[in-house]
Amino acid sequence: MLMQTLSAARDLGRLNTILGVLIRHGFGDSVRRLGLADTLEKAGHALHWDHAADLARLPPPVQVRLALEELGPTFVKLGQILAGRADLFSPEWITEFEKLHSQVPALPLDDLRAQLVQDLGQQPEAVFKRFDTLPLAAASMAQVHGAQLQDGTEVVVKIRRPGITETVAADLRWLAKLATLAEAQLPLLKPYRPQQLVRELTRSLTRELDLASECRNAERIAANLAQMPWIVIPRVHWAFTHERINVQDRIVGIAGHQLDLLDQNGYDRQLLARRGANAVLKMIVEDGFFHADPHPGNVLYLPGNVIAFIDFGMVGRLSRRRREDLLNLLLGLVERKPEAVADVLLEWTGDEQGVQLETLEGEIEVFVDQYYWCATGATEFGTDAERCHRHFA
Structure with a gap:
């Protein structure tokens, strides 16, 4: 069989x-x-x-x-x-x-040229004022080349690997x-x-294999975060963007893991953390549509304590009901109500069989006690979380 x-x-x-x-x-x-x-x-x-x-x-x-x-x-x-x-x-x-x-050896440009000509309509050297032969980065699904538009705009060209x-x-x-x-x-x-x-x-x-979909994700999140001027999303150049290729503004900044460079260049790490947290909370809790792959290579820090998010191939979605559940869970943690947290967790599992409610609530209370007084202190943590609940609920 x-x-x-x-x-x-x-x-x-x-x-x-x-x-x-x-x-x-x-x-x-x-x-x-x-x-x-x-x-x-x-x-x-x-x-x-x-x-x-x-x-x-x-x-x-x-x-x-x-x-x-x-x-x-x-x-x-x-x-x-x-x-x-x-x-x-x-x-x-x-x-x-x-x-x-997903880093892998880059493909030679000659291996990509036939596909590029199909997608761009002519050779990349004719489309762009400058097209870099050597890639900036190579991953398992695609690789990225630097280029310059005819008007002088610096861009990155993301090309899907043939046959992938x-x-x-x-x-x-x-x-x-x-x-x-x-x-x-x-x-x-x-x-x-x-x-x-x-x-x-x-x-x-x-x-993720649809590179045009990645750009639609980027534009949707850019619109959602438009009222946060300290967040930058690269602009999409749709004239050159298709399923197998996309072209976006090139963002140059300090990568998310280079904390020593932040200090050397006078960045305010606490301000960056607050701005990043606010952006993430808005994407997840208010919009229900968020960047789902925010590893250090996809988060860049720019002068003026500005944060840039790049690469929106992976996004996440949360229904309104799940967002309400998440808020109730967070508020239960802030207000130290283990029974409210347990209710949300049990609903998410969809199976209460074999669960000892009293034991679960006790473990949640231990967890809250362990972390509640860490980092910012109870007053600031509680105030911020409650404000978030009032704003987004």
Whole structure:
């Protein structure tokens, strides 16, 4: 029956690669329990089981992170999504997932030229006053080149990697099948909801592969934050932007993790923190539409304590109901009402079976007591949170 779930023969090679990487990183037993080893052997694909000795000595979170990196962009993106699921994974797992980056060797411009000519209508050197041959950055989905428009505006040109959509589509087909098998054959994985995670990944990658969609996201968030002059979103140049390419103003600033440069250049870190927090709260709580990948490379600090957000390939959405729930949860924490926090958490889980309400409320109260007096002190924290509730509710 399992053979009937296999896709076209072209996908079998990719499955062979995926399972080979899992075996090499110490997950051979899981591959056997899924029944996929026998399936591949029947299809004429041999798996090698004798290369996992050194890697198997690594801690499991490290093994998984290395495996995801080796498997490429789809799996790296899966790990990045998992990095935000502290509700499912312990801190040591989250730490490893947060190390996942999509940086890969850049493609030569000649490999991109045919696609560029199709999208721009002519050679990039004819469209732009200057087009940099060497990229500014290269990631698994796309790479970015600097350029200058004919009017002298400095821009970045983001170019989707040729063939990436086919690779991602094949990976997503296999991930969906593996998730179904995992829930059926590996009960320990069921609480992690692998099928739901794959659906979430599919939605995210589908949007991220459309570079024009990224620009629509940027413009929507720019409009939402227009009343915050200390927030900058790069301008989109729609005349050159399509599904496989986008062109935006180039933003030059201090990257989010370069705190020493902030101090050296006289930036006010507390002011930056307040401005950044206000922008994030507005995106999430008021607008329900927010930047979902704000790692240090996507946040830049500019003179005048201005903050720039770039790269809106990943965005998040919250319904009005969920935003109200979030506000109630935050207010419950501020007012030290563990029962209100527990009510929201139980509603989010959708399953109260086996939950000891008194125990849950007690753990929430311990959590609040542990952090309530940290950092800003109770008065400032409580005042700010209550003000946020009154403003956004």
